[in-house]
Amino acid sequence: MPDLLGFQRDFAAALRDRARTDALAPRLAGAPDAVDRRMAIYRANMVAAADKALSAAYPVIRQVVGEAFFHGLAREYQRGTPSTSGDLTTFGAGFDAFMAAFEHVQDMPWLPDLARLEWAAHRAYGAADAPDWEPAALAAIPPERQDAIRFQWSPGLAVVRSDFPIVRVWTIHQPGFDGAFEVDWARAETALVARDGFAVTVTACPPADATFTESSLAGATLGEAATATLERHPEFDLGALLARAFAARLVCGATT
Amino acid sequence: MTAAPASPVGTGIGLRQPHYREVFERRPALAFLEVHSENFFLEGGASMHALERARAAYPISLHGVGLSLGSADRLADEHLAKLKRLVDRVEPALVSEHLCWGAVGGVHFNDLLPLPYTAEALALLAERVDRVQAVLQRRLLVENLSAYVACRDSQMTETAFLAELARRTGCGLLLDLNNLYVNAVNFGFDAAERLDALDADMIGQIHLAGHDVVDDCLVDTHGAVVCDPVWALYAQACRRFGPKPTLIEWDTDLPALDVLLQQAAQASGIADREAAHA
Numbered sequence: 171m172p173d174l175l176g177f178q179r180d181f182a183a184a185l186r187d188r189a190r191t192d193a194l195a196p197r198l199a200g201a202p203d204a205v206d207r208r209m210a211i212y213r214a215n216m217v218a219a220a221d222k223a224l225s226a227a228y229p230v231i232r233q234v235v236g237e238a239f240f241h242g243l244a245r246e247y248q249r250g251t252p253s254t255s256g257d258l259t260t261f262g263a264g265f266d267a268f269m270a271a272f273e274h275v276q277d278m279p280w281l282p283d284l285a286r287l288e289w290a291a292h293r294a295y296g297a298a299d300a301p302d303w304e305p306a307a308l309a310a311i312p313p314e315r316q317d318a319i320r321f322q323w324s325p326g327l328a329v330v331r332s333d334f335p336i337v338r339v340w341t342i343h344q345p346g347f348d349g350a351f352e353v354d355w356a357r358a359e360t361a362l363v364a365r366d367g368f369a370v371t372v373t374a375c376p377p378a379d380a381t382f383t384e385s386s387l388a389g390a391t392l393g394e395a396a397t398a399t400l401e402r403h404p405e406f407d408l409g410a411l412l413a414r415a416f417a418a419r420l421v422c423g424a425t426t
Numbered sequence: 427m428t429a430a431p432a433s434p435v436g437t438g439i440g441l442r443q444p445h446y447r448e449v450f451e452r453r454p455a456l457a458f459l460e461v462h463s464e465n466f467f468l469e470g471g472a473s474m475h476a477l478e479r480a481r482a483a484y485p486i487s488l489h490g491v492g493l494s495l496g497s498a499d500r501l502a503d504e505h506l507a508k509l510k511r512l513v514d515r516v517e518p519a520l521v522s523e524h525l526c527w528g529a530v531g532g533v534h535f536n537d538l539l540p541l542p543y544t545a546e547a548l549a550l551l552a553e554r555v556d557r558v559q560a561v562l563q564r565r566l567l568v569e570n571l572s573a574y575v576a577c578r579d580s581q582m583t584e585t586a587f588l589a590e591l592a593r594r595t596g597c598g599l600l601l602d603l604n605n606l607y608v609n610a611v612n613f614g615f616d617a618a619e620r621l622d623a624l625d626a627d628m629i630g631q632i633h634l635a636g637h638d639v640v641d642d643c644l645v646d647t648h649g650a651v652v653c654d655p656v657w658a659l660y661a662q663a664c665r666r667f668g669p670k671p672t673l674i675e676w677d678t679d680l681p682a683l684d685v686l687l688q689q690a691a692q693a694s695g696i697a698d699r700e701a702a703h704a
Contacts, residue, residue: 173546174496174498174541174542174544174546174547174550175498175499175530177498177542177577177579178497178498178499178527178530178539179530179531181530181539182530182531182533182535185535186533196578197542197577197578197579198575198576198577198578199575199576199577199578199613200575200576204642205575207641207643208574208575208643209574209575211574211640211643211645212535212537212539212574212575215537216535216536216537219535219536219537220536223536252533252534253533253534253535253536254529254532254533254534255492255502255504255505255534256464256491256492256493256494256502256505256528256529256534256536257464257467257492257505257508258464258492258536259464259465259467259468261536294471295468295471295472295473296468296469296470296471296473296474297468297469297470297471298469298470299469299470299471299474299475325469325470365471368471368472368475369472
């Protein structure tokens with residue numbers, strides 16, 4: 171009796187595990203050894219799809235660990251975290267957690283943070299284009315209501331904290347980078363990932379800026395975010411931060 | 427269903443990221459450009475901008491690889507919704523997907539996996555294609571697959587299955603002649619004979635591509651020039667079905683743009699020659 175769902179479940183089991191082809195084999199034409207060779211083509215396609223999708227999202231990690239090792243990482247990641255969507259631009263969101271737990275990369279403890287940076291950059295690449303907005307619009311808000319301002323940050327903006335020099339590692343692996351390759355491994359860096367037009371930018375973010383931006387991104391008002399930041403970073407200069415943010419067009423709206 | 431925009435008769439190529447700049451600067455004479463729909467399931471940014479530039483200069487064909495029309499347990503409505511948004515944004519000349527399944531039990535293999543060609547599968551595919559066409563408000567083209575295994579349950583050929591699907595749903599067919607040839611070699615049938623099951627008005631588009639040979643099996647890589655037997659099939663298809671929008675499809679080991687343009691010119695030459703003899 172034909173049964174499409176049963177066939178697909180058997181096929182899926184055989185794809186994910188060569189040892190589990192018993193149910194599928196009688197449903198396919200051809201000798202068992204020929205079927206086994208043909209199924210190997212599909213298994214290789216499956217890993218190649220994961221490798222290609224992860225390579226698109228994590229080009230720096232691919233350079234750092236090498237193509238062959240990256241292919242192995244893709245295979246292992248897919249085994250534990252298979253794709254759930256036909257849209258592969260969403261595949262790889264858990265690569266940081268995978269590497270935090272994967273025993274063969276424990277000698278590179280900064281890889282999970284670098285993965286979070288690259289995932290943020292990947293998201294920023296395809297984020298909506300920021301609407302035009304002029305900071306002069308803030309002048310229309312009366313001074314007594316300025317604490318209540320909520321900023322609309324440009325789509326894709328993200329703060330990625332790390333105890334490692336992830337911005338430096340990212341920077342020296344960009345196409346066309348021709349500076350020195352030294353990395354100060356003792357340096358902790360927090361990355362600000364943003365879009366500048368169509369380009370994705372990654373810059374080192376001072377600790378106070380990171381706190382303010384994270385707070386504001388999470389929905390805090392200008393007053394709330396500034397207070398929270400000053401509590402932890404008494405040296406915080408709100409005016410300087412806003413000037414930098416406006417110059418880089420990181421803010422694209424404000425409401426009260 | 428509203429009528430699709432007029433089909434671009436002539437030859438097109440796949441637009442891939444390494445060729446963006448050169449295509450925009452040279453503006454080669456092509457009937458259309460094709461992209462993979464899923465590469466543009468994005469809100470904005472450089473890729474969407476490139477697609478909009480391409481759309482301003484050429485008709486666009488959106489070729490889907492991830493909808494998994496034949497998944498028995500569910501059709502991914504969220505995927506269809508993303509496709510609908512892209513179709514509304516791009517207003518493509520052609521929209522296509524594959525006669526395949528790719529996901530079951532919540533796991534997606536991101537591959538084009540073969541179906542058994544049974545009455546059960548046909549009923550499911552007809553329902554799915556009806557739904558997709560209702561959501562997109564346009565005709566969908568469904569492509570024949572290259573396959574490496576065949577199901578014993580099959581009650582008809584893939585070509586007969588597609589012809590019946592077209593009759594039931596009004597969908598068009600994307601006839602991939604390389605896939606047909608790959609399967610003819612892999613499973614031992616006569617590719618040219620299979621064309622007899624199809625009517626000219628079913629064919630919405632033709633794909634031409636290259637493949638690899640691995641041991642006793644042809645593997646559809648879209649990474650080589652079109653082979654002679656596939657060119658011969660194309661001449662036969664042109665005679666039988668008349669001129670159809672035809673794509674040179676190339677995805678892996680992407681060569682210089684000129685190689686694609688040369689292949690496109692070769693296809694146009696064959697189509698023109700067959701049209702002159704008609």
